Amino acid sequence: MHEWSLALEIIKSAEKEAKERNAKSVSEIFLEIGVLNNIVVEQLKDSFEIAKRETMLNDSVLFVKEIEGVAFCNNCKKSFKITLPFIFCPRCTEVDVKIEKGDELNLTKMTLEF
């Protein structure tokens, strides 16, 4: 369900960036998505295929780079890899942690046609 919402945001963001640069269309779009967003990439791609119709992204290809989750334990003062779904330090089980990676929902790059 939130894959569809996100697909619509992708189109909105990409069209805005493309228009600002006076492009005619977008042929490739690259995203960075952190695993903590619980996005199923295959589902996002399916939603994207429908959402892109009759937009500047009509003929575009979507590339998604998934970013793993990393957090910093405020007790051990060390970073650790997050194993979903829960977020706690595997050394000391502390939950007082700071997320360092895995929250990303970024549009990183586009190939524009002029």
Next chain:
Amino acid sequence: MCEECGCGIPEESKVDASRHTEEVNIYKSLLSENEKEADENREHFFKHNVFAINLMGSPGAGKTALIEAISEKIKDNYKIAAIEGDLATERDALRLKKIGIESIQIMTGSTCHLDAKSVHKALHHLNLENIDILFVENVGNLVCPALYDLGCHINGVLLSVTEGSDKVAKYPVIFRKSNFLTITKTDLLPYVDFNIDQPKKESKLLKGDIRFFKLSSKNDEGVDEFISYILEKREEVFK
């Protein structure tokens, strides 16, 4: 290149000198527009001393009922208003108007969440000078509302005991973005198998500093504790 028909040979007519391709680096959040709008909302709240609460939760979790219960208790001392998000109908806003709470309905149509822009528009229909506490009741949904910052001071989820105690780990993102988790309809606990320790424990494993409450809007159990939390947070923000 195909020798027979020459299909690999670029045709003159296909080459358009004015056409070209360019790769551009962007590196921006997909939600950057929403974040800008959320900042605007924050400014409005700050300027008018409005404490805003984003209430999320499944359809029927008891969001409107809790706003009603809280309002009945504190409306003589605080000016309360609500923005009500639903796909359709003005029912929730009408429920609150009935008890004298200023409320605006946002009908989202096919959209399963509120975003900062829709809230911003609604804000312009409220007399912010005349509001101390603003409830923003999100569309009933445990998924998409998690993606959209509305600019509220606190965000939280209501989970009713009839939904099952296993929900936190199933919908991790919304709990990770929440300041509080409030179990609702505790008057029904004797009739359902709901292990109240499970959501308490699991929400902490998603967000270490999440606050946990349990209450019933029907028999009033726990409502005062939740109100104290809201008022404390409000003090913190506007001290």
